[in-house]
Amino acid sequence: MELREIEIFLVLAEELHFGRTAERMRVTPARISQTIKKQERAIGAELFKRTSRSVQLTPTGMVLRDGLAVGYQQIKEALAAAAAAGRGITGELNIAYSAAWCGTLVVAATDSFRARHPNCLVRIHESPLLDPLGPLRNGTHDIQLVELPIEEPDIVNGPVLFSEPRALVVPVGHPFARRDTVSLEDLADAALITVTGQPQYFLDHHYPHRTPKGRPIARGPSTTAWQEVLALVGAGKGVSPTCARAAQYYSRPDVVYVPFSDAPLVEYGLLWSATNSTPKVQAFTEILLERAQAASASSPGH
Incomplete structure (x- = not known):
């Protein structure tokens, strides 16, 4: 039995449908049927019970499926490993x-x-x-x-994989914490806690110095660690922009994440x-x- 014929048998044993198997294998249903009949002749027993409504594995088919599946996976892994080695993926x-x-x-x-x-x-x-x-x-x-x-x-720069909405992390007692959303203009009414160590154009993009209307945005403390940002916010030293999903991963009792209504998405x-x-x-x-x-x-x- 050739490798392609093994693949056809195993896919049909999974799908139990000649049409779907043909689609996956990119051949005609007739080719699937011919291959299975060839296998049944070689083995001397039916591998599938076929009716107008269903396709089911016979006991012989189950034995063949279980026996071939392990060996086929080993063959695939060996081929993948050889191809990877040939392309330097080691x-x-x-x-x-x-x-x-x-x-x-x-x-x-x-x-x-x-x-x-x-x-x-x-x-x-x-x-x-x-x-x-x-x-x-x-x-x-x-x-x-x-x-x-x-x-x-x-x-x-490789591909951009996804984008996320922004939020502002604020102290739990801050007036912004009681709001459903904040805007970029609201940044003029709070000190902005920032990070250091990034390129300046990156910092200017995520931590602007002025609002869209030109109002200055005050600066609070700056740090080099995200957990320190949260600690400073929780201590009431300022607010900081972040991804809205941070609320799911970095929940703290002393801070609140308030979504922006007008900020651009964060690209990753x-x-x-x-x-x-x-x-x-x-x-x-x-x-x-x-x-x-x-x-x-x-x-x-x-």
Whole structure:
């Protein structure tokens, strides 16, 4: 039995429908039927019971399915490993992310990557707020999933994977905490806690100095760690913009996340060094994009 014939049998054993099997295998239903009849002649017994309404495995078919499935998976893994080795997808790959919701996507993509490329070890890291591009430049990180914008001549901007609405994290007793939404103009009425270590254009984008109407936005303390931002907000030292989803991951009794009504979305995208556009990086990027698109398609509203 040839590999293609094994695939046809196993897909039909899963689908139990000639039409769907033909679609998956990109052949005609007649080809599926011919292949199964050939197998049944070679084995000397029926593999499927067919009626006008259903297709069911016979006991002989079940024995063949269970026996072939394990071997077929081993063949697929061996072929994938050989192909990966041929393309240089071996060794180690270091992936970093900036926020917890990015980490969830990275972990899911890592599981898929390991299944496809078992000879490549993936390590997952958290991207630092202080000098986030340093690990890309010195080779500690191969890929980072972070907030944008990042525009550096030696850093490649990969695809934008998803976008998220913004919120303002405020002290629990702040007047904004009792509101359903805030606006960018409201930033003129509170001190803005910021972070350091990012490119200046990044800071200007996320922590503006003026409102859309030109009103100045006061500056509060600055720090290099997100948990310190939350501690400062909780202590009443100011407010800070963030992604609205932070409320699900960084809940605290002393802060409240209030959605913006008019702020642009936060974009999250992939970065890697221009000197590190390897097959490993490209392969992981493709899987991350697949997982991000699947997550977007399954989210409410799609």
